Amino acid sequence: MSSSGATISARYAGTLGRFRLDVAFEAPMRGITALFGPSGCGKTTILRCVAGLNRLPGRLVVDGDLWQDHATGRFREPYRRPVGYVFQEASLFPHLSARGNLLYGRRRALKTGAADEIRLDDVVDLLGIAALLDRATGALSGGERQRVALGRALLAQPRLLLMDEPLAALDRMTKEEILPYFEALHASLSIPVFYVSHDISEVERLADHLVLLDAGRVVAAGPLHELLSDTRLPIARSREASTVLETRVGGFDPDDGLTALDVDGETLLVPGRIGEKGGIRRVRIAATDVSLAVDRPPQTTIVNIVPVRVKAIEPLDQAQINVVLTIGHRDGGRKLLARVTRRAQRVLGFGPGQDVYAQIKAVSLVAASERPAASRRRAELG
Amino acid sequence: MLGSEELWSPIRLTLALASITTVLLLIVGTPIAWWLARSPARWKEAVAAVVALPLVLPPTVLGFYLLIALGPNGPGGFIGGFFGLRSLAFTFEALIIGSVIYSMPFVVQPIRNAFEAFGDRPLEVAATLRASPWDAFWTVAVPLARPGFMTGAVLGFAHTVGEFGVVLMIGGNIPGQTKVLSIAIYDYVESLQWAQAHVLAAGMLVFSFVVILSMMVLGKRIARPGP
Numbered sequence: 001m002s003s004s005g006a007t008i009s010a011r012y013a014g015t016l017g018r019f020r021l022d023v024a025f026e027a028p029m030r031g032i033t034a035l036f037g038p039s040g041c042g043k044t045t046i047l048r049c050v051a052g053l054n055r056l057p058g059r060l061v062v063d064g065d066l067w068q069d070h071a072t073g074r075f076r077e078p079y080r081r082p083v084g085y086v087f088q089e090a091s092l093f094p095h096l097s098a099r100g101n102l103l104y105g106r107r108r109a110l111k112t113g114a115a116d117e118i119r120l121d122d123v124v125d126l127l128g129i130a131a132l133l134d135r136a137t138g139a140l141s142g143g144e145r146q147r148v149a150l151g152r153a154l155l156a157q158p159r160l161l162l163m164d165e166p167l168a169a170l171d172r173m174t175k176e177e178i179l180p181y182f183e184a185l186h187a188s189l190s191i192p193v194f195y196v197s198h199d200i201s202e203v204e205r206l207a208d209h210l211v212l213l214d215a216g217r218v219v220a221a222g223p224l225h226e227l228l229s230d231t232r233l234p235i236a237r238s239r240e241a242s243t244v245l246e247t248r249v250g251g252f253d254p255d256d257g258l259t260a261l262d263v264d265g266e267t268l269l270v271p272g273r274i275g276e277k278g279g280i281r282r283v284r285i286a287a288t289d290v291s292l293a294v295d296r297p298p299q300t301t302i303v304n305i306v307p308v309r310v311k312a313i314e315p316l317d318q319a320q321i322n323v324v325l326t327i328g329h330r331d332g333g334r335k336l337l338a339r340v341t342r343r344a345q346r347v348l349g350f351g352p353g354q355d356v357y358a359q360i361k362a363v364s365l366v367a368a369s370e371r372p373a374a375s376r377r378r379a380e381l382g
Numbered sequence: 383m384l385g386s387e388e389l390w391s392p393i394r395l396t397l398a399l400a401s402i403t404t405v406l407l408l409i410v411g412t413p414i415a416w417w418l419a420r421s422p423a424r425w426k427e428a429v430a431a432v433v434a435l436p437l438v439l440p441p442t443v444l445g446f447y448l449l450i451a452l453g454p455n456g457p458g459g460f461i462g463g464f465f466g467l468r469s470l471a472f473t474f475e476a477l478i479i480g481s482v483i484y485s486m487p488f489v490v491q492p493i494r495n496a497f498e499a500f501g502d503r504p505l506e507v508a509a510t511l512r513a514s515p516w517d518a519f520w521t522v523a524v525p526l527a528r529p530g531f532m533t534g535a536v537l538g539f540a541h542t543v544g545e546f547g548v549v550l551m552i553g554g555n556i557p558g559q560t561k562v563l564s565i566a567i568y569d570y571v572e573s574l575q576w577a578q579a580h581v582l583a584a585g586m587l588v589f590s591f592v593v594i595l596s597m598m599v600l601g602k603r604i605a606r607p608g609p
Contacts, residue, residue: 053506078509079518085510091503095525104521105511112512156511 006030008160008192012049012058021045021056023213025221029063029160031208032186032193034224036200041213043196047162050194051085052078062160082114084153084191086163090145092137098148099133105156114157118189123151126188127181143174147181154189161193167202182206200235204228204244204284205366229335231314231322236337241287241322243337244366249279258303261363264327264334268363269303282366289361290338292323294348296357304360308336310352313345321345329355389578391558392566393585399474399562400542403481407489407538408531410482415490415530416519419497430494434487444484445551452476452552472554477562480548489538496530497523532600540593544586 006029013022021042027033035043048054050067057070067076084105092101102120110116124130127147132140140148146166153161166182167175179202186193186206197203203210203224210227212219212235220233229243230236250260252273259274260267261281268283275281297305308325315321321342327333336358350356418430436444449471452458458470458479470476504526508518524531546564553560555569563582570579 051510053509077514078506079512079514081510082512083510085507087503087507089503091507093504093507093522093526095522095528104508104513108512108517152511162510 006063007061008033008050008063008194009061010046010050010058011060012046012056014056014058016045016054016056019045019216021216023216023218025211025218027192027194027209027211027221029192030190032195032206033209033211034203034207035194035196035211035213036203036207037198037213037219039198040215042216043198043213044164046213047085047164047194047196050160051083051162052076052081053085082109082157082159084156084158084161086146086150086153086161086166088165088169090142090149092140092145092148092152094137096137097133098129098135098137098140101137101148101152102133102155105152109155109157116157118154118157120155123154126184127151141174142170143177146170146174146178150181150185154185154191158191161191162196163193164196165198168197168199179205200238200240201366204242205282225335229324229337231312231324231337236287236314236322237316239288241337241339243285243287243335245283245285245334245336247281247283249275249277249281251277266306266327268306268360270363270365274365283363284366285336285360285363287322287337287339290325290336290340291359291361292325292338292340292344292348292350293357293359294350297359300359302359302361304363306336306358306360308356308358309333310350310354310356311335312352315342318342325356325358388557389566389581392561392563392582395474395558395561396543396563399477399481400539402478403485403542404489404535404539406478406482407485408535411486411489411534411538412493412531414486415493416497416523418490419494433490436484437487441484441545441547442551445480445548448476448480448483448548448552452479471552472556472560474553474559477549477553477560480552481542481545484545484548485538485541488541489534492530492533492537493527494530496527499530500526529601533597536593536597536600540590543589 008027008029011024019042023042023046035046037043045054049056049058050060055075058068059070060068066074067081068074093104096104102123124133127150129144129147129151132144132148137145150166167178170178183206195206207224210224211221212227212233220227220230225244227233228235235241245263247261247263247268250262250267252259258269258271260269261283306327307329308327309329309331310323311326312324313321319341320339323338323340325336325338327336338358414433418426450456452470454469459468462468462470504522505518508522513521544564549560549562549565555561555565563586567579567582
């Protein structure tokens with residue numbers, strides 16, 4: 001599953017109250033792995049088991065270290081597990097200042113011999129919390145509290161960061177305020193993250209890897225890009241079906257005001273100046289924004305027309321089908337999902353293996369892999 | 383009259399008794415309160431009821447059983463034997479033992495409530511931040527339960543100062559040893575020494591008022607901002 005070999009391998013089977021969990025999955029020791037599923041699917045329970053806060057029969061191996069093995073009765077106490085945990089509510093210690101909260105785990109981690117890799121100054125800068133350090137936790141806004149909570153978890157020098165719907169308790173505006181910090185974290189730290197969420201847009205924005213859960217079972221696990229375009233899975237069959245692509249910033253055309261993003265040798269154009277040349281930007285393309293043409297359309301207002309090869313056609317309902325495409329008139333390109341009508345397919349008569357053209361009406365940037373404005377400014381000042 | 387040893391002796395004795403009892407209760411009561419707040423055991427409410435018993439039990443009944451327990455034929459007599467005593471009854475030590483039991487619910491209950499109020503979350507957070515359970519107890523649970531400790535200490539102290547029935551049963555009325563304030567007041571009234579009774583009673587009235595007032599003020603001051 002992972003090319004680098006370093007993995008987190010988890011298996012749990014047991015009941016907690018009335019809830020039955022029976023899961024087994026592997027995730028790479030890098031990037032963000034989203035545990036995604038509806039409420040009550042067991043994703044938070046898995047996270048708590050990984051942290052050792054809940055104990056279910058099972059086995060957990062993190063990067064070669066055995067943290068739990070039911071067969072031998074081995075169970076590493078939560079405080080001996082090098083994890084960082086961000087709860088849904090910030091859960092800051094009310095009797096300590098923001099600084100006191102940030103340093104609580106750091107002191108103890110260093111005392112137990114953890115390498116001093118994440119320093120207070122770095123975290124303060126990354127999360128833009130310099131002005132909050134000496135405030136009482138009660139004087140912080142919801143977004144500020146969650147940023148301090150994230151900083152506190154990072155400063156505990158974790159080898160694995162666990163985040164339990166850290167944005168769910170926040171309003172839309174605050175969410176948008178915090179997401180860039182999460183993305184900055186993603187871009188600048190190499191700690192693997194388990195991210196529990198029931199919000200597909202968060203997952204598309206942050207995750208590299210996905211564990212799909214339903215009713216205490218794993219439905220599928222794999223790279224995000226693969227799973228989003230897997231037409232057997234419910235996400236691809238939902239109305240929000242989409243493809244997420246990692247693209248490289250090509251160049252900016254000042255006359256048209258468009259930035260070129262390269263993916264698989266093809267180019268996507270998006271409005272505005274986007275980042276530095278060579279930077280990696282993630283884009284989301286909704287399946288319903290992709291239409292197909294058998295020949296390259298001669299005249300159209302759509303700027304993004306990409307040669308693709310039809311890989312598979314999956315009927316969706318009476319009227320619609322999902323078409324799985326790969327980018328380029330060749331095999332081995334990245335997958336792209338299109339939602340079109342049965343009628344169009346019958347009239348145009350395309351089928352698997354055929355080379356066609358995808359017209360992409362909207363390409364939305366989902367991740368800003370750069371540091372958020374606030375902390376960038378601070379970095380320049382400092 | 384105010385300088386007389388006869389008046390000051392019971393005051394000193396009472397303050398010593400209440401201070402020692404409060405310290406002992408904080409030491410003994412805290413683990414009990416912790417266990418009652420956090421144990422999943424079903425029978426813990428039975429233990430809680432035993433701890434709370436002095437709330438409803440007539441002090442003379444408690445005193446009677448304590449007298450038997452501390453007397454020459456009870457465990458108190460056995461232990462007293464090691465110190466060359468025939469029994470532990472009618473000693474200052476007996477008063478301490480009696481007071482600890484009698485004032486226990488007033489200390490345990492507020493601390494237990496404080497431990498229960500903040501729930502599991504702060505301790506889970508502490509665990510994910512590498513704090514061992516012992517470490518988390520001292521650096522998270524105790525600071526968060528501080529209002530409960532304050533209330534418990536003040537109530538325990540004040541209640542011990544005011545106790546009468548149990549003291550009379552197990553301590554008797556030995557000046558300088560077991561003759562505490564409440565007994566002294568009773569004595570003065572019995573012997574129609576109204577002036578002395580007035581001094582001590584008024585002193586108690588002022589003391590009680592100060593205790594209640596300081597608890598209310600402290601309670602407001604340490605009311606922490608929301609979680």
